Amino acid sequence: MASSDMSSEPLLRATNVHKRFDSVEVLKGIDLDVAQGEVVAIIGSSGSGKTTMLRCINLLEEYDDGEIHIDGETIGYRIVGGVRKRLRESAIADQRARIGMVFQGFNLFPHMTAEQNVMLGLTKVQKMPKAEARDRAVHWLDRVGLAERREHYPYQLSGGQQQRVAIARAVAMDPRLVLFDEVTSALDPELVAEVLSVMKSLAESGMTMLVVSHEMLFVRDVATRVVFMDGGRIAAEGPPAEVMGNPSSERLRSFLGRFHGLFG
């Protein structure tokens, strides 16, 4: 996977990523490194491009300029005669399989049980034998506290439980990096904690995570680094205590001010 001469590169390296929707430039040159084992939180107001950035990394969105590397390998595109070319669907699928993603709206498969949701990628994408895939699914459902619910369909689960199944589905694939896009935003307040505690335990187990979140206490406690996005750019970056405790700009100060009382 990683070419040896790139071994100094971090797990994820995005350089100068630009993304336009029609004429509107949504990402205006993002540079972002995430090293193995890091938990990087992306904060920023609505519309600043956080979701778009995650979707570009997982190749759900095509980007217009710049490069994204995973383990030193350019993903999504190759250069042919000086021209960027989108890779074939199958190559893109292989690259996506190395990156997990958890969505705001869970997106569980409604016609499958919790266990089948987790097993699908293992059996179909990784071609793992059924029995082994089931063991793996049971293991991860247990990790997220849902061993008892593995026969349940999504509609029989609460939002928090559904989101934990979605996390199990993503991490069971053994991805290099897991992307979380406001995964607690669609949840009732009393269900947020159970999802955050699962994420915290994943972070502690050394999983590399890129987390878009408005849960500032979680960000402060769990993130190794915080990235503040503003208008399609990274406007501030650093350890949580520094970025959040000592905001470098008025924009960041006013953004954090909305979560007032959290940072004394």
Add this chain to the structure above:
Amino acid sequence: MGDKGTFLYEIWVARGSLLSGAALTMQLSLAVIAIGSFIGCFGGLGLVYGPAPLRLAIRSVVEVLRGVPVLVLILFCYYGLALFSIDVTAPAAGVIALSGFCAAHMSETFRGAVASIPVGQTEAAKAIGMRFWQRLTYVILPQAARRMLPPWVNTGVEIVKGTTLLSIIGVVELLLSTQQAIARNYLIIQFYLAAALIYIIINFSVSQLGAWLERRFAYFRY
């Protein structure tokens, strides 16, 4: 069996031809639904995932087939194809015409069902590295099938009723065999009612089959 001229007597006499008419109605319907649905699946796939020129081509064909009266389609296939030196028997012409009608409706049904699956489903499947056909097979189609079921059953019922139009080109399905019996015994009302009853039984079976399939697919909800 009563006297000659009574309903019971005459229907006993006509039982063989009525039953074979009913059998032909069912065979034609089954053939049309099978062929039409099969083609409709590909039409629907093309409408959802095909490149723009293909979508436009399929869309045009679908609109024509849905816009033209079924009887005109049937007459065209029976008389019209002969103009192009394509020799078809009446039942074959009927199956071709009704299959076209069925395929057009199924394409639209299929497209609607697939398009109604939230885009998040595709994205979640992509995110675990699934390829197009895998996403279609394991994620999209199982969900779309359930949404397609009610309109599919409706189309099936329309097809069964539509086979009556084939009597006009001389296919001795249930309606024409009934009319032939009436020509011998003049029991007009009774025999049309008998035919109606058989159509109702066939279509009731179709919708019961649909209801059973829906129950089988009811194990998940949204």
